[in-house]
Amino acid sequence: MKRRDSLKTITLSSLGLAGLNPQIAAAETLTPPDVKPVKIPGGRQKFEAERDAKLMAEKFFTPQELQTLTVLSDIIIPADSRSGSASQAGVPAFIEFMVKDQPRLQTPFRGGLRWLDNQMVKRYGKKFAECLKAQQIEMVELIAYPEKATPEVSQGVSFFNLMRGFTATGFFTSQMGIKDIGYMGNTPNQWEGPPADVLKQYGLTGNE
Amino acid sequence: MDIPQIKKAPKVYDVAIIGSGAGGGMAAYQLSKAGANVVLLEAGGYYDPADPKYITQLKWPYESPRRGAGTTRAFGDFDAAYGGWEIEGEPYSAVKGTEFHWFRSRMLGGRTNHWGRISLRFGPDDFKRKSMTGIGEDWPLGYDDFAPYYDKVDKLIGVFGSKEGLKNEPDGIFLPPPKPRLHELMLKKAGKNIGIPVIPSRLSILTKTINNERGACFYCAQCGRGCQAYADFSSSSVLCIPAVKTGKVTLINNAMAREVLTDAKTGLSTGVSYVDTVSMTEQTVQAKVVVLAASTCETARLLLNSKSARFPNGLANSSGVVGKYLNDSTGASRGAFIPALMDRKRYNEDGVGGMHVFTPWWLDNSKLDFPRGYHIEYGGGMGMPMYGFGMGIEGLNGKVAGRDGKMKPAGGYGAGLKDDYRRFYGAYIGMAGRGEPVPLESNYCEIDPNTVDKYGIPTLRFNYKWSDAEVKQAKHMQDTFEEIIHALGGMPMGNKPGPENNYGLEAPGKIIHEVGTARMGSDPKNSVLNKYSQAHDVKNLFVVDAAAFPSQGDKNVTWTILANSWRVSDYIIDQVKQKNI
Numbered sequence: 001m002k003r004r005d006s007l008k009t010i011t012l013s014s015l016g017l018a019g020l021n022p023q024i025a026a027a028e029t030l031t032p033p034d035v036k037p038v039k040i041p042g043g044r045q046k047f048e049a050e051r052d053a054k055l056m057a058e059k060f061f062t063p064q065e066l067q068t069l070t071v072l073s074d075i076i077i078p079a080d081s082r083s084g085s086a087s088q089a090g091v092p093a094f095i096e097f098m099v100k101d102q103p104r105l106q107t108p109f110r111g112g113l114r115w116l117d118n119q120m121v122k123r124y125g126k127k128f129a130e131c132l133k134a135q136q137i138e139m140v141e142l143i144a145y146p147e148k149a150t151p152e153v154s155q156g157v158s159f160f161n162l163m164r165g166f167t168a169t170g171f172f173t174s175q176m177g178i179k180d181i182g183y184m185g186n187t188p189n190q191w192e193g194p195p196a197d198v199l200k201q202y203g204l205t206g207n208e
Numbered sequence: 209m210d211i212p213q214i215k216k217a218p219k220v221y222d223v224a225i226i227g228s229g230a231g232g233g234m235a236a237y238q239l240s241k242a243g244a245n246v247v248l249l250e251a252g253g254y255y256d257p258a259d260p261k262y263i264t265q266l267k268w269p270y271e272s273p274r275r276g277a278g279t280t281r282a283f284g285d286f287d288a289a290y291g292g293w294e295i296e297g298e299p300y301s302a303v304k305g306t307e308f309h310w311f312r313s314r315m316l317g318g319r320t321n322h323w324g325r326i327s328l329r330f331g332p333d334d335f336k337r338k339s340m341t342g343i344g345e346d347w348p349l350g351y352d353d354f355a356p357y358y359d360k361v362d363k364l365i366g367v368f369g370s371k372e373g374l375k376n377e378p379d380g381i382f383l384p385p386p387k388p389r390l391h392e393l394m395l396k397k398a399g400k401n402i403g404i405p406v407i408p409s410r411l412s413i414l415t416k417t418i419n420n421e422r423g424a425c426f427y428c429a430q431c432g433r434g435c436q437a438y439a440d441f442s443s444s445s446v447l448c449i450p451a452v453k454t455g456k457v458t459l460i461n462n463a464m465a466r467e468v469l470t471d472a473k474t475g476l477s478t479g480v481s482y483v484d485t486v487s488m489t490e491q492t493v494q495a496k497v498v499v500l501a502a503s504t505c506e507t508a509r510l511l512l513n514s515k516s517a518r519f520p521n522g523l524a525n526s527s528g529v530v531g532k533y534l535n536d537s538t539g540a541s542r543g544a545f546i547p548a549l550m551d552r553k554r555y556n557e558d559g560v561g562g563m564h565v566f567t568p569w570w571l572d573n574s575k576l577d578f579p580r581g582y583h584i585e586y587g588g589g590m591g592m593p594m595y596g597f598g599m600g601i602e603g604l605n606g607k608v609a610g611r612d613g614k615m616k617p618a619g620g621y622g623a624g625l626k627d628d629y630r631r632f633y634g635a636y637i638g639m640a641g642r643g644e645p646v647p648l649e650s651n652y653c654e655i656d657p658n659t660v661d662k663y664g665i666p667t668l669r670f671n672y673k674w675s676d677a678e679v680k681q682a683k684h685m686q687d688t689f690e691e692i693i694h695a696l697g698g699m700p701m702g703n704k705p706g707p708e709n710n711y712g713l714e715a716p717g718k719i720i721h722e723v724g725t726a727r728m729g730s731d732p733k734n735s736v737l738n739k740y741s742q743a744h745d746v747k748n749l750f751v752v753d754a755a756a757f758p759s760q761g762d763k764n765v766t767w768t769i770l771a772n773s774w775r776v777s778d779y780i781i782d783q784v785k786q787k788n789i
């Protein structure tokens with residue numbers, strides 16, 4: 001099988017045998033000659049590795065948009081005594097990748113950022129990232145509580161829900177966030193049921 | 209245009225098997241061990257869960273730029289399924305107003321690389337639903353025909369579970385089950401209070417080693433990624449690779465079967481024509497016996513596409529039944545938040561790659577308004593955070609009191625929100641019903657007259673609608689879920705699904721237990737295969753995937769595919785010895 005795999009990369013026409021089977025020759029011309037070989041990491045299919053490399057090389061958000069995402073994500077998940085902030089955990093870069101990976105997210109993010117900047121200019125004369133911290137918080141207070149928010153800012157509430165969700169996923173799936181949440185698995189072990197003190201805490205015996 | 213030139217391979221194999229999943233892997237293993245020269249055609253590439261080239265086990269979410277999201281793989285970046293609901297260049301369609309979703313994995317081992325490992329035997333009643341209820345169809349076989357093969361599969365592959373002595377949930381030869389997780393103990397206790405049994409699950413995972421080729425489970429909860437220790441069952445690691453090692457199996461990867469070839473005079477199958485998907489060339493193999501195992505719908509597609517003057521309706525289809533009686537499990541689900549599980553002590557709760565407890569069907573359908581049962585699968589625990597973690601918290605954090613005992617408004621931001629994520633971690637439970645549908649002639653797949661795939665092979669068109677029987681069953685599931693959630697002291701999430709969305713009944717195909725498109729039966733007029741899964745019309749043609757199943761019980765079907773494939777392999781060996789084929 002290994003041999004078969006390596007054979008796949010050698011084309012018959014490159015060995016000068018194209019004349020033997022017209023179908024093979026025809027099939028080979030279907031592959032564009034200028035595709036750069038991408039290193040395929042373990043566990044990825046070739047098309048996935050190529051797709052990932054292509055997405056990584058692209059840019060979606062402008063520096064100004066990224067700046068706003070950074071400020072917002074740190075308002076949502078700030079540093080505290082246990083761990084760092086969202087941007088320290090790489091949340092803006094994660095969102096940048098996701099909108100390229102799933103383009104349907106592009107308009108909700110870009111549009112939401114625009115909505116926010118537009119509101120800030122109307123209220124304070126400046127875009128979100130350039131406003132004072134107190135002004136930013138004043139705005140966030142208006143859109144961070146879906147059940148209390150007024151109808152005039154309903155689009156802002158939707159955007160903030162989206163932003164809150166992606167910040168949480170980005171943070172808690174990072175190395176820092178996993179440590180913070182206290183996930184202790186992903187390592188070989190022997191499962192023996194919940195620890196005794198936990199059983200006791202819940203009034204269970206383990207033989208329910 | 210040149211007519212594609214068909215190269216004839218001179219060798220005649222004893223058996224050609226199409227597909228290397230549960231059915232094909234078992235046939236390749238048994239037939240090669242018996243000494244047959246086998247050619248195994250697999251549309252996908254090679255795959256070995258122990259080869260670093262393919263390993264995703266024990267990777268962290270941040271090793272994926274999308275944190276495990278399912279952009280290119282339906283069940284996430286680390287899942288061991290190469291394929292999914294949609295495969296580029298391999299379309300399918302559905303008749304307007306009907307729906308079917310078709311999950312395909314293109315790789316050695318097929319969908320058994322990432323399946324849920326839930327390994328249930330059908331019970332005695334599951335083979336005779338028609339005699340019991342007047343609807344559906346009986347099998348031409350009974351539990352007694354299968355029992356010895358279930359035993360053999362248990363021993364060869366390994367399955368954990370507990371002896372319960374339930375009438376229609378036959379016990380097997382079990383390895384010890386893993387201890388329940390915390391929420392699973394709570395489920396057991398709650399179940400006892402309301403009369404719903406919650407018993408150890410039955411998964412094909414080695415909680416103890418059974419031979420030198422395979423290791424024991426080290427509890428990483430990631431069977432869906434494929435196990436590098438071979439401690440769970442995948443057809444690739446447990447059947448196909450050992451079969452190839454016998455030296456009797458020629459495995460041809462990237463071989464997309466187009467048609468089964470037949471001899472115009474004798475009407476017997478003579479081999480298979482296929483497309484080499486790498487070179488895009490037409491190839492053939494010749495064999496004395498052809499075994500179809502490309503999965504339920506693909507097997508129907510192959511038969512219907514194998515038309516000839518002698519078989520104008522497709523091969524083995526004099527009954528016109530090929531493609532009909534397609535049926536998938538029903539499925540409906542609900543989630544809950546369990547306040548008692550907030551602020552949990554942290555410890556490694558991974559366990560095996562699946563639930564440690566489940567609920568088998570516990571009621572009597574003759575006293576209910578729907579004819580078939582279902583079982584319940586459970587999820588929960590302090591799992592690895594993945595894409596989606598923490599999303600939608602605004603739907604919950606306004607409903608539970610904070611650390612200070614006071615309610616706060618839903619949503620929010622900042623230090624308080626960050627703390628909510630920590631408090632809620634591991635406090636969710638999910639439950640999913642998986643039920644038996646009534647197989648109907650009106651649910652079928654057929655060849656789409658207008659479409660071919662990128663290999664030029666005509667594609668499938670589905671025609672599938674749930675009937676009242678399944679909708680009522682889903683309603684019952686939803687009522688049961690709420691009963692369990694309340695017994696747990698939990699809060700059901702979202703709105704209870706109602707008649708407006710068929711009580712949350714998943715679309716046909718979504719549960720990925722499709723069976724029935726070339727069913728066995730004693731009457732050649734309304735079945736495709738005899739009780740040995742041998743085509744009524746073509747005696748050297750067999751089907752060893754779930755296309756052969758007249759019905760599916762409320763049991764996930766793979767253990768029965770494995771048992772049936774072994775049984776049919778024994779029959780093929782016997783018939784060859786007797787010179788009948």
Ligand SMILES: Cc1cc2nc3c(=O)[nH]c(=O)nc-3n(C[C@H](O)[C@H](O)[C@H](O)COP(=O)(O)OP(=O)(O)OC[C@H]3O[C@@H](n4cnc5c(N)ncnc54)[C@H](O)[C@@H]3O)c2cc1C
Pocket residue numbers: 226227228229230231232249250251252283311312313314315316317318319320322323324325326327328463464465466501502503504506719720721753754763764765766767769
């Ligand atoms: C997410 C998920 C969870 C599941 N969980 C469970 C569970 O817990 N318990 C259970 O019992 N079942 C479960 N199943 C279902 C289980 O995977 C299937 O029942 C089982 O794999 C079917 O085996 P098979 O041999 O019929 O087909 P497959 O496993 O699908 O294998 C078919 C093989 O044939 C190949 N093939 C297809 N067409 C062609 C062609 N034209 N030419 C050559 N090769 C071809 C395919 O590439 C594939 O490798 C699950 C499925 C999924 C997707």
Ligand code: SF4
Pocket residue numbers: 265413414424425426427428429430431432434435436437439440559560561
């Ligand atoms: S849970 Fe056990 S069997 Fe499953 S992948 Fe992990 S180690 Fe292997």
